[in-house]
């Protein structure tokens with residue numbers, strides 16, 4: 001797995017999420033080919049959010065590349081909660097489908113937690129169902145489906161720790177962000193690996209000082225380039241989960257202003273200080289897709305038992 005960690009020409013090593021994604025997808029495809037029934041993934045998209053459409057498309061592409069059955073359900077923005085729940089229930093009992101993903105965010109008026117709780121826990125490839133949340137929190141990870149983004153981030157942390165010759169066990173880990181989909185499960189995974197975990201958030205006092213304690217710093221805030229170079233302990237391993245679209249320079253051929261993707265970490269500053277860092281784009285994002293395929297494969301294998 002050594003091609004994943006690369007030199008950057010600056011102090012920090014760059015962790016290549018695309019290369020890591022390719023390795024995971026190759027392993028998933030090889031294992032899927034051995035199954036009697038191909039794994040089936042259903043992705044449900046409600047409304048027309050352009051960012052969601054991009055993600056859903058790359059999920060479908062990866063599923064096909066792994067030899068999965070890939071089904072997409074596009075529902076209008078006017079869909080009611082009852083209609084969405086009815087679709088989920090029909091997917092729960094569909095023997096061709098092993099994984100169900102309802103793309104977030106959902107339109108106003110739909111209670112996301114009600115919908116997510118309807119997904120059969122054994123088909124919950126996002127790992128958002130309370131049963132899977134509970135299994136992860138109690139350390140029963142052999143049975144849990146673990147959320148894709150933190151699980152993918154954890155694989156990148158392991159690769160980088162190996163390359164830097166560091167132990168995760170005993171390390172000071174600081175996670176900025178406490179959402180149910182990233183921050184909290186990330187904390188559980190690092191705790192399970194015996195890191196000393198701090199979870200920071202919008203009420204944290206003196207966030208730069210808290211961040212500077214971290215041997216492993218995970219940014220999952222949703223604030224473009226909020227984490228500056230001087231918030232980073234020299235040599236730290238920095239995982240940037242943030243995906244923020246900000247105005248770029250110039251215009252696209254259709255006359256719309258260009259946008260560019262940045263993380264929650266100021267990458268150029270961080271490259272001068274950190275020991276290793278995941279870039280945005282090309283870091284955690286591609287791993288989220290890879291772990292979704294890995295979870296779908298797992299769900300299919302468990303269903304075949």
Ligand SMILES: NC(=O)C1=CN([C@@H]2O[C@H](COP(=O)(O)OP(=O)(O)OC[C@H]3O[C@@H](n4cnc5c(N)ncnc54)[C@H](OP(=O)(O)O)[C@@H]3O)[C@@H](O)[C@H]2O)C=CC1
Pocket residue numbers: 149176177178179180181182183200201202203204207220221222223241242243244284285286288
């Ligand atoms: N790479 C990938 O595959 C994925 C990327 N993302 C990206 O990761 C980022 C986080 O996503 P998500 O967890 O869903 O976001 P949420 O908005 O649900 O959570 C953001 C967290 O950051 C905290 N926060 C917000 N502002 C500040 C601040 N100024 N100082 C300190 N903490 C702050 C919030 O604190 P509080 O709880 O106090 O409000 C909250 O806990 C986003 O950029 C998102 O696009 C998300 C999912 C997948």
Ligand SMILES: Nc1nc(=O)c2c([nH]1)NC[C@@H]1CN(c3ccc(C(=O)N[C@@H](CCC(=O)O)C(=O)O)cc3)C=[N+]21
Pocket residue numbers: 054055058101102103104105126148149243261280281282283284285286288289
């Ligand atoms: N039920 C559900 N599950 C999710 O896992 C989920 C979701 N809803 N809603 C939205 C977030 C966000 N998310 C990303 C996935 C891939 C990239 C990704 O591949 N990013 C590329 C860039 C893509 C681009 O150019 O826009 C990269 O970082 O290199 C990013 C973000 C999954 N999410």
